[in-house]
Amino acid sequence: MCLAIPGRVIEIQTCAPPAPQMVVMDFLGVIRDVSTNFIDAVAVGDYLLVHAGCAIAKLAAEPAGAGGAEASALWEALINHAASS
Amino acid sequence: MPHLHKLIDRLTDLVGQHANLRFRFLEVCGTHTTSVVRHGLDTVFPDRLELISGPGCPVCVMPVGYIDQALRLAGIPGVIMTTFGDLMHVPGGGHRTLADPSAAGRGERVRVVYSPLDALKIAEENPRSEIVFLAVGFETTAPAVALALEKAEAAHIDNFSILPGHRLIPPVLRKMAQSGNLEVDGFLAPGHVSTIIGMEPYAFLPQEYAMPVVIGGFAPEEIIGALLLLVTLVANDHYQVINAYPKAVSPLGNMKAQGLVAKYFEPGAAFWRGLGEIEKSGLKLKEQYLNRNAAVRFKIPFRDVPDPAGCSCGSVLAGRLKPTDCPLFGLACRPEHPVGPCMVSSEGSCAAYYRYGKGGSRVVPDFVIPW
Ligand code: SF4
Secondary structure (H helix, E strand, O other), rough: OOEEEEEEEEEEOOOOOOOOOOOEEEEEOOEEEOOOOOOOOOOOOOEEEEEOOOOEEOOOOOOOOOOOOOHHHHHHHHHHHHHHO | OOOHHHHHHHHHHHHHHHHOOOOOEEEHHHHHHHHHHHHOOOHHOOEEEEEEOOOOOOOOOHHHHHHHHHHOOOOOOOOEEEEEEHOHHHHHHHOOOOOOOOOOOOOOOOOOOOHHHHHHHHHHHHOOOOEEEEEEEEEOOOOHHHHHHHHHHOOOOOOEEEEEEEEEEEHHHHHHHOOOOOOEEEEEEEEHHHHHHHOHOHHHHHHHHHOOOOOOOHEEEEEEEHHHHHHHHHHHHHHHHHOOOOOOOOOOOOOHHHHHHHOOOOOOOOEEEEEEEEEEEEEEEEEHHHEEEEHHHHHOOOOOOOOOOOOOOOHHHOOOHHHHHHHOOOOOEEEOOOOOOHHHHOOOOHHHHHHOOOOOOOOOOOOOOOO
């Protein structure tokens, strides 16, 4: 149930505060409205992690290819940190 | 996935270099459990590395008394009960579930929603009915419920209430660490709970109990990477919290979400299946919002009810028993007729092992988006 799903923002719905802040998101072709009250400065094209109709985190841009050099560098840095601190 | 293979090789090497050590970690989160067995990661773990399931399935940890309370509320005429789908098939006392056609009695049928905001919409559309939402879930889910309450207050939607059932992860980890009979060497902390709470709430584990904590994502590479970090920490006697899911988790968590949750809720003692009552481990509505508590509104108090006979969910959730070691697993207890909640929820360990695990059928359905 703590499953959260990443999706891409395709449209910002303009509502004046205190109205809910909503965006339209694309989840692998499934389109759904999502509340973004908990996320700062949402723009079209952002990837958000969504749980129970609410975005809970903005995802940092993926390093080029999940198995790419940047991903390796991240693990390398974390492992060095764990071994040496 | 060449990178995954490299990480698995490194994990195997590192564990091999420390022949005198055991690496036994608790995976706190049901989504981790499911991902591990679904991708068969448990089949490539080196010897002496073991991952055991913990209390991280929000539906499973709800005591039978909560389900009974929900059933009693659903039967009140004029009440429309709304819930996440996972709760529908969890047996209450006498094996009744919210999915039983008779569950609503003279009330309206129980409706499954994906979001508490959808439940609020039902309240707006049905002003003559009372809409009750079963507010279960960990820190990940509480912000969505707080947002529904915020909107209900702002728009004066007075026919909307919740049955508070949120549970908090750090207090249950403290209770498990304190118990002394939990033989683990570190924690794989839940990625999505951590997007909300950040890193600090886990700091007591390394500081007070010499237990390393690694916050992990859910892809195979992220899980193996997190385990590699845990093994590194244990092998070097380093006790700290590491965030291995920085793409979604920031050190302080989501402060806006924390702020709204704190506006409506405060921590209170709460019952957990298998673990009993734990101090400050649940969220209760603040005094000024008590009218949003369905138990108060309809005078249906919580009563503690014993767990179903023969079900070992409590021991599974407490990390003391593997699902496949439960005598009922796969025999009297299967997803089609579950005895306990761990076989019902998509995140329940028993369901995960039955569907994908060594003792189960290993039929992998396609990824399903939950709406
Ligand atoms: S297999 Fe069924 S009866 Fe056994 S612990 Fe799991 S849910 Fe309970």
